[in-house]
Amino acid sequence: MSQPVPPQLVVHCRMLHFGWLPADPEAVAATVPPGLRLRDDRRVFLQQYVVDDAVQTSGLDSYSATGLGPELDLPDSGAARWYTQHLSxxxxxxxxxxxxxxxAGAGRTTIEITGQALVAVAEVDGAALIRTTARIGRQVTRVYRGHTRYVSRLGDRLTGACCPYVFEPVTPFEIESVEFLAPDHPxxxxxxxxxxxxxxxxxxxxxxxxxxxxxGWSRY
Structure with missing residues (x-):
């Protein structure tokens, strides 16, 4: 398998990350191929992040991204995730x-903070797709660290990637609204x-x- 860029390390980017129950569970289920089992509640994850400087990466430029999709329940490893969209x-x-x-597609994500108010917007071709508003504090009292497994499909095969992470979340934290602004977008x-x-x-x-x-490659 050719790789246009080697594996990358990203450090100290600004990230909003959360999950919810969907409005249309059956529409969520239709986004994954047969043979992959979703969580019973069809929960969805969203990550919106901004890398402000190229020196925060091992070989990328500064960039922003939004990724989302349903969470999976795999028989061999339990929790995993499936991207339906990754816009960078x-x-x-x-x-x-x-x-x-x-x-994967082209897109731009911004995270603006004024006082305790946070607004994150994902755009494609200048049109807003997702806007998240939250209230945040500045204090960090704990660290999240571990690995998250992602599954994707390439041709007739499924591949799994186990991604390490270290997050330093702030407190307090409260999501106020999540707006999906483009009904015609997937x-x-x-x-x-x-x-x-x-x-x-x-x-x-x-x-x-x-x-x-x-x-690692697998047919799951």
């Missing part, structure tokens, strides 16, 4: 995702229920992770 401002990051079977199928039913989440101004992590 970096052509190198897009190519790295696409060669591993992730639905991401709209993953919109949250109304009223919003959040399952977990955080904002971390110092998020570090590897792309893509360790890899």
């Amino acid at each position: 401002s970096s052509p190198l990051a897009q190519a790295q995702a696409a060669v591993r079977g992730v639905p 991401v709209f199928a993953l919109r949250p229920a109304n009223p919003l039913e959040l399952l977990w989440g955080f904002y971390s101004p110092r998020s570090s992770f590897a792309l893509p992590g360790s890899e």
Whole structure:
């Protein structure tokens, strides 16, 4: 398998990361191929992040990205994730995702903070797709560290990547709203229920992770 860029390390980017119950569970289920089992509640994850400087990466330029999709329940390893969309401002990051079977596209993500108010917006061709508003504090009292498994499809095969991470979430933290603004875009199928039913989440101004992590082929 050709790789246009080698594995990358990203350190201390600004990341908003959370999950919810969807408005249309069957639409979420339709985004994954047969043979992969979703969580019973069809929960969805979203990550919006900004890498402000190229020196925060091992070989990428500064960039921003939004990725989302349903969480999986695999018989061999339990929890995993499936990207339905990964929108990045970096052509190198897009190519790295696409060669591993992730639905990658061009997009821009901004995270603006004024006082305790945070607004994160994902855009494609200048049109806003997802806008998240939150209230955040500045205190960091704990560290999240571990590995997250992602599954993607390349041709007739499925591949799994185990991605290490270290996140430093702030407290307090509260999501106020999540708006999906483009009904004609594929991401709209993953919109949250109304009223919003959040399952977990955080904002971390110092998020570090590897792309893509360790890899292995499997038919699951």
